[in-house]
Structure formats: C-alpha cells, structure tokens
Amino acid sequence: MVHYSLTTALCCLVTLVYSQNATSTYSQPDVPTGVPLPGNYEGSLRPQVHFSPPVGFMNDPNGMFLDENGTYHLYYQYNPSENVAGNQHWGHATSQDLYTWTNQQIALFPGGPDEGIFSGSIVVDSNNTSGFFPNQTNGVVALYTLNTPDRQVQDLAYSVDGGYTFTKYDNNPIIGSNTNQFRDPKVIWYEPTQLWVMVVAYPVDFEVGFFTSPDLREWTAVSNFTRFGVTGWQYECPNFVEVRVENSTETRWVMLVSINPGAPLGGSTSWYTIGSFNGTHFEPDDSTIQLTDIAKDNYAGQFFYGLGADQDQITLAWASNWQYTNVVPTAGNEIGDGFRSAMTVPRGHFLRDVPRKGLTLLNYPWNIHSIVDTELALNNSFQNGSVVLDYSDVESRAIYFEANITGLASSDILAGTLNFTFTSSVSGEFVRGGFSIAPDNNLWLDRGNTNGFDNPYFSDKFSGTALYNEDGDGEFRISGIVDRSIIELFVNEGEVSGTSVFFPTEPLDIMSLSVKGLNEAASASVGVWALKAAWLDQANANGTVLGNVTAV
Numbered sequence: 001m002v003h004y005s006l007t008t009a010l011c012c013l014v015t016l017v018y019s020q021n022a023t024s025t026y027s028q029p030d031v032p033t034g035v036p037l038p039g040n041y042e043g044s045l046r047p048q049v050h051f052s053p054p055v056g057f058m059n060d061p062n063g064m065f066l067d068e069n070g071t072y073h074l075y076y077q078y079n080p081s082e083n084v085a086g087n088q089h090w091g092h093a094t095s096q097d098l099y100t101w102t103n104q105q106i107a108l109f110p111g112g113p114d115e116g117i118f119s120g121s122i123v124v125d126s127n128n129t130s131g132f133f134p135n136q137t138n139g140v141v142a143l144y145t146l147n148t149p150d151r152q153v154q155d156l157a158y159s160v161d162g163g164y165t166f167t168k169y170d171n172n173p174i175i176g177s178n179t180n181q182f183r184d185p186k187v188i189w190y191e192p193t194q195l196w197v198m199v200v201a202y203p204v205d206f207e208v209g210f211f212t213s214p215d216l217r218e219w220t221a222v223s224n225f226t227r228f229g230v231t232g233w234q235y236e237c238p239n240f241v242e243v244r245v246e247n248s249t250e251t252r253w254v255m256l257v258s259i260n261p262g263a264p265l266g267g268s269t270s271w272y273t274i275g276s277f278n279g280t281h282f283e284p285d286d287s288t289i290q291l292t293d294i295a296k297d298n299y300a301g302q303f304f305y306g307l308g309a310d311q312d313q314i315t316l317a318w319a320s321n322w323q324y325t326n327v328v329p330t331a332g333n334e335i336g337d338g339f340r341s342a343m344t345v346p347r348g349h350f351l352r353d354v355p356r357k358g359l360t361l362l363n364y365p366w367n368i369h370s371i372v373d374t375e376l377a378l379n380n381s382f383q384n385g386s387v388v389l390d391y392s393d394v395e396s397r398a399i400y401f402e403a404n405i406t407g408l409a410s411s412d413i414l415a416g417t418l419n420f421t422f423t424s425s426v427s428g429e430f431v432r433g434g435f436s437i438a439p440d441n442n443l444w445l446d447r448g449n450t451n452g453f454d455n456p457y458f459s460d461k462f463s464g465t466a467l468y469n470e471d472g473d474g475e476f477r478i479s480g481i482v483d484r485s486i487i488e489l490f491v492n493e494g495e496v497s498g499t500s501v502f503f504p505t506e507p508l509d510i511m512s513l514s515v516k517g518l519n520e521a522a523s524a525s526v527g528v529w530a531l532k533a534a535w536l537d538q539a540n541a542n543g544t545v546l547g548n549v550t551a552v
C-alpha cells in the first residue's frame, strides 16, 4: 500500500456514510453493494488483455487464489469513488484464463470513514483449521491490513460462498500493533509443520516478519528477515513462495519484496532473493538480490495461492509507479471519466540456472496463446529483413510478437540487432525497443515519443542485459505484448523482462520489426498475432461492461 500519510490524507477528503456490523456490507452512497460497478472499456488507452478496474483507482493485487473449480480470483486495492489513491476497498474480479476477467461486486468494505482495507492475501482453509467452515472444504479466508489513523493491524474476514462475500471476524485484529507501519500479510500453508506461515512488512524498519498459526486466528512471531537488499524507504507487500527449479525435482524458496519510494530508477520497484526455509526461518543462499524488472511499472506482485509447488507459480503485479500513478492521463477528475492503473499480464515463474548469475526467477507471459485471436505474420526463415503491419482494423489494438534468433552457436562472431516500433498512423507518435546481440546483449525500450503525458518522473528509456549462453544452443528469444497503453517485453522466457505504461494522444496502429547484421549461420523466426478484445467482447453497444450482475 501507498505511504501511510498520503493515503490518509486522500482518504479523508471523502465524506462517508456508514453503518457498522460484522458483515462487510457498509457502503458510501455512490458505492454499490451486491453488484459490480459498471465501467466503460472503450478509449484508446484502455487495455484489452490486461485487468483494469471499471472506474476509479486501483493499486496492489490482493488475495489472489485459484479455486477448486479452476477459477482464478483477483482482489485489488480499490478506490471506487475517486480516480486517485485513498478510501481503500478490496475490488474483485474472476477469470478462467487470467486475460478475460469478470468484474465482481466489491468484496471488502472499510467499516467507517477512518478505515482502509489495505493489502493482504487469501487462503483456502480446506481442513477447516479455522473452524469457520463446518461441512465445507472450500472456505475462503482473507487476511489483510486494517488501516486507521494511528494503527495498522492484521485482520481476518471469511467467505462461505467461494470468495464473493465476506464476514469480518468478531475477534479482530488477529495481530495487533501499536504502530502505523505494519502491513501487507501474505499467507501460505507449510506442509511439513502443518502450520500457516505469514510474511508481513514492518515497512520503515526494513523487516519482513514471519508468523505461524495452526488456525489462522492465533499467530506467533517466529523470526524477522531484516535489512536485506535494496531498502529504498519502505518495504511493502512481501511474498514468500516455493518455486520449482528447471530440469530438476528440486524447489527453492523465493522472497519477493517491494520497495517504495527510493527504487534505483525512482519510485517503486520489486526485488527477490532465493534461499531455504525450515518452517520458521528463511535463510538466503547468499546476499544477492535481483530486480524483477528493467523499467518502472512493475510493483507489488503477488503469487496466487493454491498452485502446486511443482508447477509454475503465477503472479500479477501492479503496472504503475507511485511517482506518477495519481496523475496519468487514463482518467479525468470525475469518477466514471476513465480509470487509473492496470495489472501486468499473468507471469509464469520457475527458477533457471543462468550462466554466471545462477538461479534466476523467470518471468514469462503465462499461456499467452490462449488469448490470441489471429495470426498476422509468421516467418520461420527471417534472416535479415523487416516486416511492417497495419493493425488498425484489429479491434483490440493489442499485439503479441515473438522473435527467436537461433544458430548463434555456430556463428564465428556474435552480431546483429533486432528493433521494433509501434507507431500512430495519425500523429506519428511511437514506442520502440529492441535487442542488440553484440557487443552488449541489451534489451531496450523507449516510450519517449508519445505525447499524452509529461512528468519529470516518467522516464523515457530503459535497458537491461541478458547474457549470451555460450554453453547453450545459441539462441535469444524475445517476445512482447503491446496493449494500447502498456508494453511488456521478455528475453528468454523472462530471464530479463520490462514493463512500461505509455500514453500516446492517438492510438498506435502500425508495427514494424526488423533484424539486421546477423551472421549467415544465424537466423530469425518472427511471429505476430492479434490478441482478442477481452473487455470489448463483453461490453454493450455503448462500451459498458456490467460484470456479474447476477450476484445477489
């Protein structure tokens, strides 16, 4: 969650009418209960394969879990009545494929004008360890931070209907405090000890607290993970998860920490470190951390609960940055006039032993082919050359592309560059990027030639390095998703990845991709696909998505 004093200031601008009872049903006059808010998903900046809220302001993903019927649940920090941060609720949406979302009724409401339902997580209490679920194996428990002007404490709410509506626990808080800097609990089930394990941030002390519990109600502090990596000015949204290692039966533990403000590139970012866990203490393998992204719009990522450790873990992250999120041009001043913030596409994760670096958390677009609509270009013997595509008639104006450069191992000298540009045929604005094989193996991205937003913190250019694997088969694989106002890039399944929002005044609708300088032994294979308009496909004639209005 955003820095406390900022949120409180914004929160208190709104006058709230509320009633207090145990169920999470209080509402402001302009915030509906029982049905989702409608939202207009037209607009040249509204992404079509990324989640964004119907109206208002969204930040961190919360409570993400996979239910027994294969439905993914996303909750998110939500201000349903303003286009800036504050007045924190938990919004809710569901999906079968993590690209096509159904907006659901708001899941958690603050209990009064001084309260905020801040970030947290969800578990499925399949064994009824909490006792909230007689005769039920699919009970849903949310653990989150309750923010008030002088305290942040950890609260619990449970749902007997699969995560649509919640009842706040009578004996909250489950973990009290005497500080306003204690937040963002993320809970997992740890099989060997048969205990629940929570990680939670003490943001300004740069500590991640570990707590354990047999029943989700009573928690014991067991250790702290302290002052590690890049601290910035706060730790937020810690995540702790077991991740499979490629080509191995082994798993390792990943600690993911978000920092804000004070990221190396400014504002917000996240990093991870890898190690082992014995049920109470996390022991990093060494003192290294890796940033999750080369650019500025990837924060507060959270792992889904309920995926097996032997399969790829999945995250969504908030694709924005606290330095400018409240003023980006996707929204005007009035509620209903646009929206603010999108999530990243789902990222799949596993650990790969990368030369020199060692175990690295890969970060690739999960099952992206499930949202492909039509093939626009596919060329398997694209040595040096270029392709130019007009995609103005693609309804989503969302594109996925792949370029595999292979055969490098048999080249005498590594050489070659690959560039892409997405341009507006109307204004000439463009977003561009590329990959340089030699001498530097750099991925780069430039959003500086779009004119819809000018802000000192909205940096133009980013780059990162993916080392050439001399022991491997001599290839670089680059892929990218461009979705109206967001671009995500991946090298080698996300050994390096970059996430950037951008704001042209006119839609981008021409793509060009070119390769030059490859040695004769090397070749490139390029594919470009139009993606579905996952939001407009469910909109009515005026572009409005109503979401799940069958809810009672």
Ligand SMILES: *[C@@H]1O[C@H](CO)[C@@H](O)[C@H](O)[C@H]1NC(C)=O
Pocket (backbone or CB within 6 Å): 019, 020, 021, 022, 023, 025, 026
């Ligand atoms: C809780 O408050 C809401 C809103 O005032 C009201 O409709 C509902 O009946 C109350 N529920 C209980 C259990 O008191």
Ligand SMILES: *[C@@H]1O[C@H](CO)[C@@H](O)[C@H](O)[C@H]1NC(C)=O
Pocket (backbone or CB within 6 Å): 124, 125, 126, 127, 129, 189, 191, 194
């Ligand atoms: C549920 O109980 C089974 C049998 O005791 C145990 O193996 C499993 O770890 C438990 N899982 C959870 C989430 O409580």
Ligand SMILES: *[C@@H]1O[C@H](CO)[C@@H](O)[C@H](O)[C@H]1NC(C)=O
Pocket (backbone or CB within 6 Å): 127, 128, 130, 131, 132, 133, 134, 135, 136
């Ligand atoms: C769930 O827990 C409650 C409270 O302990 C208990 O009454 C109920 O019998 C339990 N149900 C099952 C199936 O274990």
Ligand SMILES: *[C@@H]1O[C@H](CO)[C@@H](O)[C@H](O)[C@H]1NC(C)=O
Pocket (backbone or CB within 6 Å): 134, 135
């Ligand atoms: C749970 O199931 C038992 C056996 O079917 C039944 O007697 C009991 O009333 C049920 N409890 C609840 C709370 O539904």
Ligand SMILES: *[C@@H]1O[C@H](CO)[C@@H](O)[C@H](O)[C@H]1NC(C)=O
Pocket (backbone or CB within 6 Å): 067, 068, 069, 138, 161, 162, 163
């Ligand atoms: C899964 O589907 C079954 C059968 O339709 C239903 O009873 C159950 O409530 C569903 N579970 C969730 C978590 O929605």
Ligand SMILES: *[C@@H]1O[C@H](CO)[C@@H](O)[C@H](O)[C@H]1NC(C)=O
Pocket (backbone or CB within 6 Å): 202, 205, 207, 209, 221, 222, 223, 224
């Ligand atoms: C963890 O750090 C917090 C904040 O500095 C402190 O209040 C708490 O006592 C520590 N917990 C443990 C188990 O050391």
Ligand SMILES: *[C@@H]1O[C@H](CO)[C@@H](O)[C@H](O)[C@H]1NC(C)=O
Pocket (backbone or CB within 6 Å): 278, 279, 280, 281
């Ligand atoms: C876990 O590791 C900590 C720190 O090394 C140690 O103090 C503790 O005894 C270990 N617990 C178990 C169950 O091995």
Ligand SMILES: *[C@@H]1O[C@H](CO)[C@@H](O)[C@H](O)[C@H]1NC(C)=O
Pocket (backbone or CB within 6 Å): 417, 418, 419, 434, 514, 515, 516
């Ligand atoms: C890509 O752009 C870089 C930097 O402008 C340039 O050096 C390189 O030649 C370009 N490559 C292609 C294939 O256009």
Ligand SMILES: *[C@@H]1O[C@H](CO)[C@@H](O)[C@H](O)[C@H]1NC(C)=O
Pocket (backbone or CB within 6 Å): 402, 403, 404, 477, 525, 526, 527
């Ligand atoms: C790129 O390589 C991956 C992995 O081998 C393959 O699945 C994909 O189809 C390739 N893409 C193109 C455009 O050749």
Ligand SMILES: *[C@@H]1O[C@H](CO)[C@@H](O)[C@H](O)[C@H]1NC(C)=O
Pocket (backbone or CB within 6 Å): 540, 542, 544
């Ligand atoms: C747009 O559609 C929504 C939902 O059907 C409706 O409530 C609204 O009045 C419509 N607006 C216009 C301008 O037609």
Ligand SMILES: *[C@@H]1O[C@H](CO)[C@@H](O)[C@H](O)[C@H]1NC(C)=O
Pocket (backbone or CB within 6 Å): 094, 102, 161, 164, 548, 550, 551, 552
């Ligand atoms: C709509 O919401 C209800 C809960 O109010 C839930 O049971 C149902 O599964 C939801 N339907 C869809 C399509 O999301």
Ligand SMILES: CC(=O)N[C@H]1CO[C@H](CO)[C@@H](O)[C@@H]1O
Pocket (backbone or CB within 6 Å): 246, 247
């Ligand atoms: C060295 C080795 O066995 N590499 C394999 C690791 O697994 C990937 C698939 O995830 C294979 O493509 C590699 O050949």
